Amino acid sequence: YTGKSGTQLLTENLKKLHVKEYQSMPVAVQDHVSVYDAICHMFLEDVGTLFVLDQKGLLAGVVSRKDLLRASIGQQDLTSLPINVIMTRMPNVTYCEPEDLLVTVASKLISKQIDSLPVVKKTEAGYEVSGRITKTNITKAFVSLSKDEE
Numbered sequence: 001y002t003g004k005s006g007t008q009l010l011t012e013n014l015k016k017l018h019v020k021e022y023q024s025m026p027v028a029v030q031d032h033v034s035v036y037d038a039i040c041h042m043f044l045e046d047v048g049t050l051f052v053l054d055q056k057g058l059l060a061g062v063v064s065r066k067d068l069l070r071a072s073i074g075q076q077d078l079t080s081l082p083i084n085v086i087m088t089r090m091p092n093v094t095y096c097e098p099e100d101l102l103v104t105v106a107s108k109l110i111s112k113q114i115d116s117l118p119v120v121k122k123t124e125a126g127y128e129v130s131g132r133i134t135k136t137n138i139t140k141a142f143v144s145l146s147k148d149e150e
């Protein structure tokens with residue numbers, strides 16, 4: 001018997017969960033696509049957040065469902081409104097890296113009141129997007145912790 005409390009064991013197990021084991025594929029659009037096309041893309045790909053890439057394929061911003069709804073209730077022509085006008089742009093995008101702990105990501109989602117983070121690799125030129133972490137991934141990890149006990 002290790003003499004460790006249930007909470008200590010849970011904390012130890014939590015610290016074994018990393019972004020790279022739970023991340024999903026990123027869904028991205030180019031920064032010049034229209035709001036209209038971004039809405040279609042979001043439906044087709046069945047995601048709540050799109051990552052926006054610049055001409056070099058580097059992270060430029062994110063657009064959420066609410067950003068697209070907000071743009072849609074105005075009197076604007078959605079087919080001629082570029083996504084980079086309404087996105088949340090760098091350096092204001094909260095991101096994570098593959099080696100980060102899932103609990104760190106979870107606390108960022110809570111503190112920033114957002115649903116997902118891009119998983120990035122930092123390069124000289126900027127951030128390459130390799131994945132995404134959403135509340136769903138965190139929920140799956142939470143369930144996997146309970147399965148460990150069985």
Ligand code: ADP
Nearest residue numbers: 062064065066088092093094113114115116117
């Ligand atoms: P929704 O708008 O569908 O509720 P979110 O709660 O994730 O989705 O988004 C809320 C706001 O935060 C939006 O304006 C969105 O652009 C922004 N946002 C979403 N994800 C991020 C992120 N990783 N970093 C910075 N801002 C973000």
